[in-house]
Amino acid sequence: DIQMTQSPSSVSASVGDRVTITCRASQGIYSWLAWYQQKPGQAPNLLIYAASSLQSGVPSRFSGSGSGTDFTLTISSLQPEDFATYYCLQTNTFPLTFGGGTRVEI
Amino acid sequence: QLQLQESGPGLVKPSETLSLTCTVSGGSLSNTDYYWGWIRQPPGKGLEWIGVVYSSGNTYYSPSLQSRVTISVDTSKNQFSLRLTSVTAADTAIYYCARLRYYFDRGGPNSDFDYWGQGTLVTVSS
Numbered sequence: 001d002i003q004m005t006q007s008p009s010s011v012s013a014s015v016g017d018r019v020t021i022t023c024r025a026s027q028g029i030y031s032w033l034a035w036y037q038q039k040p041g042q043a044p045n046l047l048i049y050a051a052s053s054l055q056s057g058v059p060s061r062f063s064g065s066g067s068g069t070d071f072t073l074t075i076s077s078l079q080p081e082d083f084a085t086y087y088c089l090q091t092n093t094f095p096l097t098f099g100g101g102t103r104v105e106i
Numbered sequence: 107q108l109q110l111q112e113s114g115p116g117l118v119k120p121s122e123t124l125s126l127t128c129t130v131s132g133g134s135l136s137n138t139d140y141y142w143g144w145i146r147q148p149p150g151k152g153l154e155w156i157g158v159v160y161s162s163g164n165t166y167y168s169p170s171l172q173s174r175v176t177i178s179v180d181t182s183k184n185q186f187s188l189r190l191t192s193v194t195a196a197d198t199a200i201y202y203c204a205r206l207r208y209y210f211d212r213g214g215p216n217s218d219f220d221y222w223g224q225g226t227l228v229t230v231s232s
Contacts, residue, residue, distance in 0.1 A: 001169065031211075034218035036153075043202055043222040044153065050211040055220075087153055091206070091217040094166040096143075096155040 002026050002090050006099030013104060019075040021102045023088035028068045032092035035064055035073045038101075039084045047086075048073060078104070108133040110203050110223035118197075118230050124190040128203030128223060135181045136161045141206040142186045143219065144177060146199040154199075158206050159186055193230045200225040 003026040013019050023033065031051035036044035046055045048064035051071055061076045075082055083106060088099040114126035128142070135142060143158035157167035159177040167175050171190070179186040190197060204219040 031214065032216055036219075038153075043204075043225050044219075045222075046218060046220050049218045049220075050214075050216040053211055089153075089155075089218065094158075095168050096158075098153040098155065101152045 001095055002029060002093055002097055004088055004090055004097050004099040006088055006102055008102060009100060010103040010105060012106065013078050014106065015078055015080060017078045019078055019082075019104060021073045021086055021088075021104075023066075023071045023073075023099045025069045025071075025090055029090045029092035031067045032090055033064075033066070033071050034089045034091065035062075036087045036089065037082075037084045038087065044087060075104075108205065108221045110205065110221055112201060112203050112223045112226040114226065114228070116227060116229060118193055118228060119232050120194055120230055121192055124188070124193050124197060124228055124230070126188045126201055126203075126226065126228070128186050128188075130184045130186075130205075133205075135179055135184050135186065139208055141166075141208075141217075142177075142179065143204050143206050144188045145202045145204060145219070145222075146197075147202070147225075148196075148199045156188065156190075156201075195230050198228065198230045200227050 005024045033051045035048040038044045052064045063074045065072050085103045109131045111129045118124045141158040144156040157177045159165045159179045174191045176189040202225045204222040208217045
């Protein structure tokens with residue numbers, strides 16, 4: 001199975017800050033990686049697909065990069081509505097695996 | 107607009123079988139570009155992939171759950187279902203159904219879960 005190691009597990013930030021979250025795969029997954037945002041009481045919402053493509057309707061302050069084993073989600077200027085938990089997901093190989101999550105808090 | 111809706115009992119006794127159904131509207135389960143899947147989330151914890159099913163009935167499961175899980179599809183009803191046997195308190199979670207899409211991006215294949223149901227809490231308790 002491919003393990004997804006996500007870091008940090010939590011980050012404290014302020015409105016306007018630049019926030020970076022990383023995911024490392026235990027083996028190469030090309031660009032088969034997606035990023036999700038989850039707010040309390042809601043289902044996960046797709047932000048980034050294919051490692052770096054912005055899902056329709058997602059603000060441009062979100063961006064993704066990386067390929068192979070190392071991936072990054074960046075929020076360029078944190079907004080109040082961005083305080084949430086973020087997950088990466090690899091879909092290169094079954095079983096699919098999520099990262100452990102990163103909680104972005106004030 | 108595609109919508110997915112989970113349904114099923116919110117309370118299951120230990121050692122019994124958890125059964126959930128996901129009803130899909132606004133799209134067809136027979137579409138060959140998609141798998142249909144289940145993901146769960148224990149209270150306060152992260153996301154865990156359970157498995158997926160294709161319209162043909164082909165399935166992939168999490169190795170940790172494979173001995174207890176069955177995912178099936180009923181294209182005539184536009185529904186797919188999850189069965190998890192011999193449940194324990196560790197199976198208490200919010201269960202989500204979702205669509206796994208396959209597509210080409212920048213010349214290469216890829217996939218992700220793009221549509222999700224709202225989730226349903228299943229508690230395992232006597």
